[in-house]
Amino acid sequence: xxxxxxxxxxxxxxxxxxxxxxxxxxxxxxxxxxxxxxxxxxxxxxxxxxxxxxxxxxxxxxxxxxxxxxxxxxxxxxxxxxxxxxxxxxxxxxxxxxxxxxxxxxxxxxxxxxxxxxxxxxxxxxxxxxxxxxxxxxxxxxxxxxxxxxxxxxxxxxxxxxxxxxxxxxxxxxxxxxxxxxxxxxxxxxxxxxxxxxxxxxxxxxxxxxxxxxxxxxxxxxxxxxxxxxxxxxxxxxxxxxxxxxxxxxxxxxxxxxxxxxxxxxxxxxxxxxxxxxxxxxxxxxxxxxxxxxxxxxxxxxxxxxxxxxxxxxxxxxxxxxxxxxxxxxxxxxxxxxxxxxxxxxxxxxxxxxxxxxxxxxxxxxxxxxxxxxxxxxxxxxxxxxxxxxxxxxxxxxxxxxxxxxxxxxxxxxxxxxxxxxxxxxxxxxxxxxxxxxxxxxxxxxxxxxx
Ligand SMILES: CSC[C@H]1O[C@@H](n2cnc3c(O)ncnc32)[C@H](O)[C@@H]1O
Ligand SMILES: [Zn+2]
Numbered sequence: 331x332x333x334x335x336x337x338x339x340x341x342x343x344x345x346x347x348x349x350x351x352x353x354x355x356x357x358x359x360x361x362x363x364x365x366x367x368x369x370x371x372x373x374x375x376x377x378x379x380x381x382x383x384x385x386x387x388x389x390x391x392x393x394x395x396x397x398x399x400x401x402x403x404x405x406x407x408x409x410x411x412x413x414x415x416x417x418x419x420x421x422x423x424x425x426x427x428x429x430x431x432x433x434x435x436x437x438x439x440x441x442x443x444x445x446x447x448x449x450x451x452x453x454x455x456x457x458x459x460x461x462x463x464x465x466x467x468x469x470x471x472x473x474x475x476x477x478x479x480x481x482x483x484x485x486x487x488x489x490x491x492x493x494x495x496x497x498x499x500x501x502x503x504x505x506x507x508x509x510x511x512x513x514x515x516x517x518x519x520x521x522x523x524x525x526x527x528x529x530x531x532x533x534x535x536x537x538x539x540x541x542x543x544x545x546x547x548x549x550x551x552x553x554x555x556x557x558x559x560x561x562x563x564x565x566x567x568x569x570x571x572x573x574x575x576x577x578x579x580x581x582x583x584x585x586x587x588x589x590x591x592x593x594x595x596x597x598x599x600x601x602x603x604x605x606x607x608x609x610x611x612x613x614x615x616x617x618x619x620x621x622x623x624x625x626x627x628x629x630x631x632x633x634x635x636x637x638x639x640x641x642x643x644x645x646x647x648x649x650x651x652x653x654x655x656x657x658x659x660x661x662x663x664x665x666x667x668x669x670x671x672x673x674x675x676x677x678x679x680x681x682x683x684x685x686x687x688x689x690x691x692x693x694x695x696x697x698x699x700x701x702x703x704x705x706x707x708x709x710x711x712x713x714x715x716x717x718x719x720x721x722x723x724x725x726x727x728x729x730x731x732x733x734x735x736x737x738x739x740x741x742x743x744x745x746x747x748x749x750x751x752x753x754x755x756x757x758x759x760x761x762x763x764x765x766x767x768x769x770x771x772x773x774x775x776x777x778x779x780x781x
Contacts, residue, residue: 339366339368339388339390340706340747341365341367341385341388342394342710343393344364344393344395346362346397347365347375347398348700349699350680351685351699351700356678358726361378363375363376364383365394365708367708367745370518372700392710392750397711397712397739398725398729399700400708400711400729401700402459402697402708403459403460403654404683404684404693404698405460405462405463405640405641405642405687406589406640406691407614408641408643409466409467409489409646410451410455411439411447411448411472412451412644412646413450413644413651414443415447415644415770416646417649419431422621423559423561423623424559425561427646432646435777437777438780439469440469441471441472442472444468444470444473446766449479451651452477452757453762454652455482456482456756457736457738458650458735459653459738459741461708462483462687464553464690464691465484465485465487466489466524466526467489470488470509471509471512473486474513474517479756479757480748481743481746481748482520482748484521484522485523485691486509487506487523488505488509490502490503490526490527490533491532493532493534494534499540503544506525506544507544510550522551522693524551525548525550525552526552526553526554527552529558529562530554531565533554535570538578539581539583541583542581552583552585552587552589553589553591557600558591559594559595559624573597584604585607586607586610589610589690589691590604591611591643592611592612592623593611593631594625594626601634610638610639610690610691611626612638612641613628613641613660615659615660616642616643617648619659621647625663628664629673637686638682638690640657640686652734654729654734657679657680657682657683657729660679661679676726676727676730677726685699686698706744707744708741708742709738709741710739711729711738711739717733739751739752
C-alpha cells in the first residue's frame with residue numbers, strides 16, 4: 331500500500347454522525363460532532379457542546395461540515411471478478427444466463443483476469459461507499475492480492491462445484507483450504523476467508539457434509555447460494571425429496587456461521603429452520619429482479635429476527651455495485667410486494683446495509699457501526715449534492731430514497747483513507763479501466779475460439 335495511505339491519527343470535525351448501532355429499534359441516532367481515528371480504530375466520539383477531542387498528535391483533519399459520517403457499507407454477496415462480465419448477457423433467467431453465457435465465458439478465466447476484474451470492482455466499491463464485501467469466486471488468491479493492495483476489507487471464499495465428481499471435489503477442497511491457509515487474517519486483518527460451496531444444485535451431499543466438517547476444523551464461515559429460483563427448488567426436491575433448507579438441516583450443515591445468499595423461495599418450515607439455526611440471509615434485490623428470480627420475504631424474515639444483510643450479487647446480474655441503489659430497491663420492492671408503504675422503512679434498510687451485514691459475516695465486533703474501539707470503516711456523504719437537497723429532516727430517508735453512490739465524498743477503511751474528496755488514494759482508476767477492457771476483450775476471444 332502506498333505511503334499516502336499510512337496516515338495514523340485522523341480527526342473528522344463537525345460532521346453529522348449517523349449511527350445505525352441499535353439493531354433492535356427502528357430509529358437511528360444522529361448528532362453533530364467530531365470523531366477521532368487512532369491507527370485502525372475509532373478512538374473518540376464527541377457530540378458538539380461536549381468536551382472537544384484533544385487534537386494533539388492528530389496528523390490529519392478532515393472537515394466534516396455539510397457531510398454525513400456513517401459506517402462504510404457492507405455488501406454481503408458478490409463475485410467481484412465478474413465486473414469483467416458486466417453486460418455480457420442481459421434479459422434472461424438464471425438457468426439460461428449461467429449455462430449458456432456465464433459459465434462458458436468463465437471457462438477461459440485465469441488469475442490475471444480475476445485480479446483485473448477485482449480491481450475494477452474494488453474501485454467501484456470504494457467510490458460508492460462500500461468498505462466490506464463478501465465474495466465467492468475462482469482464483470481467489472488473486473482477488474486477495476487486489477484487496478491487500480487497495481485497502482478495502484473482504485471476506486473471500488473459493489466457489490466449490492463438484493456435480494458429484496469425486497476428483498473435482500478433491501480439487502475444490504484443495505483450493506478452498508489453500509485460500510484459508512494462505513490468506514485468512516492477512517492484509518492487516520482485512521481479509522477473512524470462508525468455505526464457498528456454490529449451491530445445493532451444484533454441490534453434492536458429500537461435498538456439503540465435508541464443508542461442515544472442515545469449516546468447524548478451520549473455524550471459518552460458509553457462504554452458499556440458497557433458494558434463488560423456483561427451478562432450483564424443483565430440482566433439489568426431485569434430487570433429494572426435500573426442500574433445500576430441509577435437506578441441509580437433515581445432513582447437519584446448518585449453523586450460525588452459514589451465510590445464505592438470496593433466500594427468495596422459502597417455505598414456512600424453512601423459515602423456522604433458518605431461525606432455529608441462526609442462519610444469516612443476504613438479500614440481493616436487483617439481481618433477483620433482473621433475473622426475474624422472485625421476491626424474498628425480507629419483511630417477514632426481519633419480523634422473526636432473522637439477520638438479513640444486503641448484497642448486489644455480481645454486476646453481470648445487477649449491473650453495478652452501488653449499495654445505495656441496492657438499499658432503495660430493497661425498500662421499494664418490499665413495499666410493493668406487501669402492498670404496504672411501511673414495509674422495510676429507511677432505518678431498517680440502512681441497518682441491513684451496515685450492522686446486519688457485519689453480523690452476517692461474524693464481523694459485528696469490528697465493523698458495521700460507529701462505536702469506540704471498532705475499526706474505522708467510515709464514509710462521508712456530501713450534503714451539498716443537488717439530489718440531496720432540500721435535506722429531509724430524516725437523514726435515513728435521504729440516504730435510502732434520494733442518494734446514490736456518487737454522493738460519497740470520502741471513504742476510510744481500517745483507519746486508512748482510500749478516497750478523499752472524491753480522489754482515489756490507493757488505486758489508479760484509468761489504468762484499471764484500461765486493463766480490464768483489455769482482459770474482457772481477450773476473454774471474449776477465448777470464448778469465441780472455443781465454440
Ligand atoms: C463457483 S464461483 C461462483 C459462481 O456463481 C456464479 N453465479 C453468479 N451469480 C449467480 C447467481 O445469482 N446464482 C448462482 N450462481 C451465480 C458465478 O458465475 C460463478 O460461476
Ligand atoms: Zn451470487
